[in-house]
Amino acid sequence: PPIEIPMAPIKIVITGGAGQIAYSLIPPLCSGIVFGADQPVIISLLDITPAMAMLAGVVMEVEDLAYPLVAGVSGTDDPMVAFKDADYAVFLGAFPRKEGMERKDVMQKNIGIFNSQGAALNTAKPTVKCVVVGNPANTNANILARAAPSIPKKNITALTRLDHNRANSMIAIKCGVSVADVSGVFIWGNHSSTQYPDVRHATVGGEAVMQKCDKEWLEGEFVTTVQKRGAAIIAARKLSSAASAAKAICDHLHDWVLGSDKIISMAIDSTENPYGVPPGLVYSFPVKCSQGEYQIVSGLSIDEFSQAKMDATAAELGEEMQLALSSSAERVLAIGGGGNAVDRSGVWTVASAMLRPWTRWTSMPRYIVWSSQCVERASSRQSCCRGLVYAKKPVTYRMF
Numbered sequence: 001p002p003i004e005i006p007m008a009p010i011k012i013v014i015t016g017g018a019g020q021i022a023y024s025l026i027p028p029l030c031s032g033i034v035f036g037a038d039q040p041v042i043i044s045l046l047d048i049t050p051a052m053a054m055l056a057g058v059v060m061e062v063e064d065l066a067y068p069l070v071a072g073v074s075g076t077d078d079p080m081v082a083f084k085d086a087d088y089a090v091f092l093g094a095f096p097r098k099e100g101m102e103r104k105d106v107m108q109k110n111i112g113i114f115n116s117q118g119a120a121l122n123t124a125k126p127t128v129k130c131v132v133v134g135n136p137a138n139t140n141a142n143i144l145a146r147a148a149p150s151i152p153k154k155n156i157t158a159l160t161r162l163d164h165n166r167a168n169s170m171i172a173i174k175c176g177v178s179v180a181d182v183s184g185v186f187i188w189g190n191h192s193s194t195q196y197p198d199v200r201h202a203t204v205g206g207e208a209v210m211q212k213c214d215k216e217w218l219e220g221e222f223v224t225t226v227q228k229r230g231a232a233i234i235a236a237r238k239l240s241s242a243a244s245a246a247k248a249i250c251d252h253l254h255d256w257v258l259g260s261d262k263i264i265s266m267a268i269d270s271t272e273n274p275y276g277v278p279p280g281l282v283y284s285f286p287v288k289c290s291q292g293e294y295q296i297v298s299g300l301s302i303d304e305f306s307q308a309k310m311d312a313t314a315a316e317l318g319e320e321m322q323l324a325l326s327s328s329a330e331r332v333l334a335i336g337g338g339g340n341a342v343d344r345s346g347v348w349t350v351a352s353a354m355l356r357p358w359t360r361w362t363s364m365p366r367y368i369v370w371s372s373q374c375v376e377r378a379s380s381r382q383s384c385c386r387g388l389v390y391a392k393k394p395v396t397y398r399m400f
Contacts, residue, residue, distance in 0.1 A: 009040035009071035013086045013124075015117065016093030016134065017045025017075060018054040020239065024246035025090065026058070030067040034254045040071040046082035047075070047093065079120030086124035090249060091117065091144065094134025107139075107320075108327045114140050118147020126150060129292075131252055132158045133245065137191045138267050138282040139320040145269070145282070154294075157256075158267035160187045160195070160284035162241065162248035167197035167226045174213055174222075175204045185209070186286035187265040188306075189313025190320075195284065196309035197226040201300055219305060259290045263297055270314075274298040277310070281317045 012029060014022050022045070028034055030041060043062055047055045055075040062073040076082050083089065095109035114132075121128065121144065128151060132141035141158040145151070164187050172179045184202035189195050199218055202209040210218065225232075233241050255264050267284040270277045273296055277283050287294040302310070 007039055009042045010035060010087040011042040011044055011085060013044045013046060013082050013089040015046045015082075015089075015091050018047045018051040018058055019092055020242040021092050021133065021245050021249075023058065024243045025092075025249055026062055027065060027067075028246070028250045030062065030065060030070050032067075032069050034250045035257060040069050042072040043070065043074070044082045044086065045073070045075040046079060047077060049077045052077055079117050080123060083117070083120040083124045086121075086128050088253065089121065089124065089128055089130045090253075091130065091132040091134055091140070094137075094140055096135070104323055104327055107136075107323050110134075110136070110140055111143055111324060111327055114143040115147045118144045121148040122150045124151070126152075128155060129253075129256060130156045131249060132156070133249060135191065136320055138284075138317055139324055141267065141282045142280075142321060143324055153269040153271070156269075156282075157252075158191060158282050158284075159245075159248060159252055160191050160265045160267045161252040162245055163187045163191060163195055163197065163226060163229075163284075164265035165244065165248050165251065166229050167199075167222075170222060170226065171199065171202065171204065171209060171213070174217075175209075177204055181205045182209075183262055186263055187284045188286075188310045189284050190317050191267065191284070192313070192316060193227045193231075194313040194316045195227055196306065196313055197223055198286075198306055198309075200303065200306055223309075255289045256294060257292055259292075260288070263288060266294055268294065268296075275300075275302065275310070277314050278318060281314065281321065283314065283317060 014025065016022055026043060030043065032039065035041065045055055045058060052075070059073050059075045062070065091114075093113065095106060095113060113134075121130070130141075130144065130151070132138075132144060134140055137158040137160075141156050145153050145156040148156070164185070167185045167187065168179050168182045171185055172182050175182075182202065182204055185197065185199050187195055187197055199209045199213075199222070204212055213222075230241060233239075251264075252266065254260075255262075256266070263286045265284050266287050267282050268287070270281040270283040270285075271279040273279075273283070273285060275285070275296075277285075286297040286300065288297055289295075
């Protein structure tokens with residue numbers, strides 16, 4: 001008989017590895033239902049330093065699950081260790097908006113997180129597939145893509161599959177059928193209260209949803225319920241979605257990697273899309289997946305109601321990116337006396353840094369800093385809005 005060669009393990013990074021979503025996500029990833037019944041996995045868990053004791057407990061539990069496909073599990077607070085040679089990355093960790101915080105404050109925190117993790121993501125395999133879950137997921141994914149230029153933008157996505165599943169489930173319940181009988185429901189735009197769950201092309205058992213369900217309900221209560229479902233769950237259980245979020249992540253990864261006959265929802269780079277959505281956003285589209293790739297479903301008719309909803313959620317994403325860009329600009333390095341570089345926002349400091357013209361090279365480590373504002377010039381020769389920072393200590397934040 002032919003000798004069966006076991007498949008090489010794939011490495012899956014999970015940030016926020018000590019959190020409740022990770023706790024629900026890890027078992028199915030280890031079981032074989034996501035990547036295949038014969039695909040070994042290595043689980044790499046990343047979290048902040050104060051969570052290391054809890055993360056050690058999660059590692060022990062993964063070991064105790066005794067799944068045959070688990071080829072290794074580890075926990076760390078070092079992104080460079082976690083992302084090294086990763087095949088897949090699930091970004092659960094993000095800074096949540098707390099009472100009294102402005103959106104800009106939250107955005108600044110998340111810029112720091114995803115710039116740092118983006119720098120580490122560059123150590124993953126160039127084919128790494130990423131899904132961002134931590135909110136604001138779409139804009140965080142956009143920040144991550146900018147911070148990890150070695151990774152193709154098409155490989156960095158955000159999760160709207162949870163919204164997709166919620167919408168499909170609501171239609172199934174309304175019509176008294178199984179979710180398996182529902183098709184053609186999908187999500188446009190942002191994972192937020194402006195998202196648009198579209199049923200214009202949906203069917204239930206072959207019958208058009210627009211004919212089967214009341215139009216007023218479809219355009220009113222259905223849309224707003226899907227949009228606000230996450231907030232309703234938090235209000236009810238005092239915690240955000242965990243089991244349903246984990247299931248949605250598994251669905252997202254499974255269909256992306258192994259393919260699906262159904263139209264699904266993925267938030268992806270909007271550049272060159274066929275529906276007139278502004279480029280440069282991470283926007284949810286209806287897609288089909290095959291052989292590890294996805295393709296936007298084109299040719300769908302868009303009526304006036306749908307167009308207005310799609311435009312509104314695109315506008316919100318544009319505002320979020322502008323806020324992210326303005327927040328990022330505040331982290332411009334100011335070159336002070338004696339060549340010391342300090343961060344105006346007070347988040348981090350780089351000692352003994354010197355800004356040099358692009359044409360000048362030294363043996364010191366080079367760290368690129370992009371800014372939308374001109375930095376103070378270290379010499380009259382530096383006259384552009386972007387430059388190289390030479391620093392004795394590593395800079396983990398990449399400006400854009």
